[in-house]
Structure formats: C-alpha cells, structure tokens
C-alpha cells in the first residue's frame with residue numbers, strides 16, 4: 001500500500017481540497033519536523049501534508065530540519081513524497097511561472113544535517129538517479145491530463161541560501177549543467193533515498209536567476225510568480241492525487 005506525502009514549500013503551506021482528519025505534532029530522534037503532519041483525504045486518497053518551512057513562522061532553508069521531516073514521514077508510513085519547490089530559472093527556456101519536473105541534482109549546500117548514517121552505520125545509497133522515475137512519470141501524466149505544460153527534465157542546483165546567488169555563481173551553475181536553482185532540494189532528496197522513500201519534485205520557477213534578467217531580483221516579482229503559478233501546481237497535484 002502506498003501512502004503519499006506532499007511537502008509544500010514557499011507558497012504552498014496548505015493543500016486546498018485536503019480534508020484534514022488529523023493534525024499530529026510528532027517528534028523524532030532528530031527532533032521535531034517543521035510543522036505538525038496533516039493527515040487527510042484528497043478525493044479517494046489518503047494523503048499526508050507537511051509544510052517544509054513551518055506553518056506561520058518561516059524557517060529559512062538552512063534551518064529546516066530535513067532529517068526530522070523525512071524521518072517523521074517515514075515513521076508515519078509514507079512511501080512516496082512529492083516535493084514542491086519554488087526555484088529560480090537558469091535555463092532561458094525556464095522562465096518565471098514555468099513548471100519543471102527535474103531529473104537530476106547538483107548539491108552545493110553545506111553545513112546541513114544531511115544523513116541518517118550514524119557512526120558505525122555507514123550506508124552508501126545509490127543516488128545516480130536522485131528522483132524516482134515512476135513518480136516523475138506520474139507527475140508528467142497528471143500535467144498532461146490537467147492540460148499544463150511542464151518541462152519534463154531539468155537539473156536542480158541546490159544552493160545554501162538564504163541569500164540569492166551572484167551572477168557569476170549562476171554562470172558557474174550553468175556551466176555545471178544546471179537548469180534551475182533552489183535552496184531546499186537537498187538534503188531532502190538524498191534523505192528520502194536513505195530512508196527508502198520514493199521522491200519526486202515539482203518545481204515552480206518564480207524568478208530568473210541572478211544575472212539572467214535586466215535588473216536585480218525583487219520579492220515583488222517572486223510573489224507575483226507564486227501567485228500566478230501556484231494555481232497550476234495545485235491543479236496538477238489534484239490531478240495526480242485523483243489517479
């Protein structure tokens with residue numbers, strides 16, 4: 001039996017259409033997750049929702065307790081995670097409001113608690129293909145059914161934040177083959193792999209990355225893209241959960 005969790009990022013702190021049956025403030029050996037786990041039903045499906053940055057108080061990307069979040073979901077019986085992430089676009093084809101279902105990751109984060117491997121319990125999980133293909137295809141099929149264009153591949157650069165990048169850093173990310181850049185994709189994805197959970201990402205581009213547009217990046221443009229794009233994210237998720 002599969003149990004799906006949605007991990008909502010910036011702009012998605014709750015899932016419209018989710019009939020919440022229970023909100024559980026849990027704790028794990030790694031501490032408490034960002035928010036209570038919200039158990040509920042979406043259409044015919046049991047779903048768990050977790051607000052990555054917390055409810056109300058916003059945890060910055062480097063302060064999210066990724067280990068507690070993934071451990072709490074695993075302990076709740078979750079088998080599959082759909083991560084929703086707001087990102088910057090590096091590839092010029094992936095402009096503001098574009099939806100991307102990435103297929104690869106380059107990790108530039110540092111200083112985060114990033115593994116479940118305790119001393120004496122060394123695990124080297126395979127991470128060649130960081131996202132679960134079956135879940136990615138489920139999202140692609142849902143996008144198709146809902147009539148939303150999505151980029152079916154993309155390399156996600158995970159940066160440390162919370163500041164945005166310099167233009168030169170974005171040049172480097174582009175040379176490294178990255179298409180989009182965000183701050184929360186890692187270590188979430190690798191922890192999910194270590195925990196044996198399926199994981200895929202639905203990314204919404206909310207700005208062109210540094211140096212990729214005429215001016216600087218403003219919160220106003222990010223908020224506008226979130227407002228304009230989240231409707232499609234919700235509709236795609238609703239389609240995904242109804243199948």
Ligand code: HPA
Nearest residue numbers: 086087088181182183209
């Ligand atoms: N860079 C990193 N993370 C982001 C960006 C960006 O430009 N936009 C939204 N999240």
